[in-house]
Amino acid sequence: METLNAAELLAALGHESRLSIFRLLVEAGPAGIFASAIGEQLGMAPATLSFHLAHLSRVGLIRGQKESRFIRYTAEFPTMDELIAFLTSNCCQGEACLPRASACDTTAKRRNLETNTNICKES
Amino acid sequence: METLNAAELLAALGHESRLSIFRLLVEAGPAGIFASAIGEQLGMAPATLSFHLAHLSRVGLIRGQKESRFIRYTAEFPTMDELIAFLTSNCCQGEACLPRASACDTTAKRRNLETNTNICKES
DNA sequence: TCCATACTTCGAATATTATCGAATTGTTCG
DNA sequence: CGAACAATTCGATAATATTCGAAGTATGGA
Numbered sequence: 486m487e488t489l490n491a492a493e494l495l496a497a498l499g500h501e502s503r504l505s506i507f508r509l510l511v512e513a514g515p516a517g518i519f520a521s522a523i524g525e526q527l528g529m530a531p532a533t534l535s536f537h538l539a540h541l542s543r544v545g546l547i548r549g550q551k552e553s554r555f556i557r558y559t560a561e562f563p564t565m566d567e568l569i570a571f572l573t574s575n576c577c578q579g580e581a582c583l584p585r586a587s588a589c590d591t592t593a594k595r596r597n598l599e600t601n602t603n604i605c606k607e608s
Numbered sequence: 609m610e611t612l613n614a615a616e617l618l619a620a621l622g623h624e625s626r627l628s629i630f631r632l633l634v635e636a637g638p639a640g641i642f643a644s645a646i647g648e649q650l651g652m653a654p655a656t657l658s659f660h661l662a663h664l665s666r667v668g669l670i671r672g673q674k675e676s677r678f679i680r681y682t683a684e685f686p687t688m689d690e691l692i693a694f695l696t697s698n699c700c701q702g703e704a705c706l707p708r709a710s711a712c713d714t715t716a717k718r719r720n721l722e723t724n725t726n727i728c729k730e731s
Numbered sequence: 732t733c734c735a736t737a738c739t740t741c742g743a744a745t746a747t748t749a750t751c752g753a754a755t756t757g758t759t760c761g
Numbered sequence: 762c763g764a765a766c767a768a769t770t771c772g773a774t775a776a777t778a779t780t781c782g783a784a785g786t787a788t789g790g791a
Contacts (some may be wrong), residue, residue: 495622497622501612504614520737521737568695568701573717655750655771659748661769696784
C-alpha cells in the first residue's frame with residue numbers, strides 16, 4: 486500500500502463520526518446494517534450521514550448494497566486488514582507487531598462468520 | 609482508548625506529509641533525527657514542517673528533544689502500539705488479528721533497539 | 732395514482748486545515 | 762558583541778471539510 490492511499494484511509498477514519506460509523510459496521514459483521522439504523526444510533530442528520538458514508542465508500546472502507554428501499558452497509562474488512570498491515574509493517578515497533586493479549590477478543594466474540602477460523606492467540 | 613482519541617491519532621496520520629514524517633521517524637528508530645534532516649528529506653518549508661511536527665507532538669505520536677541548536681524528534685512507539693491495538697480490537701476481522709506474514713520484517717530489520725526482542729513470527 | 736419512506740444530491744454557510752514568508756527565539760562560534 | 766544557523770511562532774491567504782435544510786430519486790404499499 487502506498488503512503489498516499491494509506492493517508493486517505495487514515496484520514497477517512499480520522500473523524501469521530503466516521504470512525505463511529507465504521508466501528509458500528511465492524512460490530513455488525515458481514516450482515517451489515519441499514520443506513521437508517523446507523524443514523525438512528527448515532528443521532529446524525531440524514532444528509533450528514535450520507536456525506537460520511539460516501540466518504541468511507543469512496544476510499545473503500547465500506548460498501549453499500551441496495552435492498553429495496555434500504556441500503557445495507559457493510560465494512561470492507563480486507564481494506565482494513567491492509568491498512569493494519571501497512572501500519573504494523575511501516576509504523577510500529579517490534580514488540581507491537583503481534584497484537585496485545587486483549588486485542589483479539591472484543592471483535593471476535595461478537596462476530597458470526599461463515600469461516601469460523603479465529604487465528605487469535607488465546608490470551 | 610476512546611474513539612475520540614483514536615480519531616485524533618488517525619487524523620494526525622491521515623495527511624501525506626505527516627504520515628511521511630512519522631514513517632521517517634519510525635525508520636530512524638529510537639535514535640530519531642533532527643528536524644532539519646526531515647525537512648531536507650521531504651522537501652518541506654521550515655514553517656510547514658514545524659506545523660506538522662507540532663500536530664504530531666500534540667497528539668503524542670512523536671516527541672522532540674532539544675539538543676543545543678537542534679531538535680531531535682523520535683517516534684512515540686507506545687502511542688502507535690495503542691492505536692494499532694485499538695484498530696485490531698475494534699475495527700478488524702478475525703483473520704487479520706495476526707499481522708500478515710510480511711508485516712513484521714520491514715520495520716524490524718532496520719531497527720536497532722536496546723531491547724532486542726522481536727516477537728514477530730519468522731515468516 | 733398518490734402518499735410515505737429511505738436515501739442521496741444540491742447548495743450555501745460555516746469551520747477547520749494547510750501553506751509559507753516574515754519576524755522571533757535561542758544557540759554556537761568567530 | 763555580532764553574524765550565522767536551527768527551529769518556532771505569527772499572520773495572512775488559500776484550500777478543504779463539515780453541516781444540514783431543501784429538493785430530487787427511487788421504491789413499496791394503499
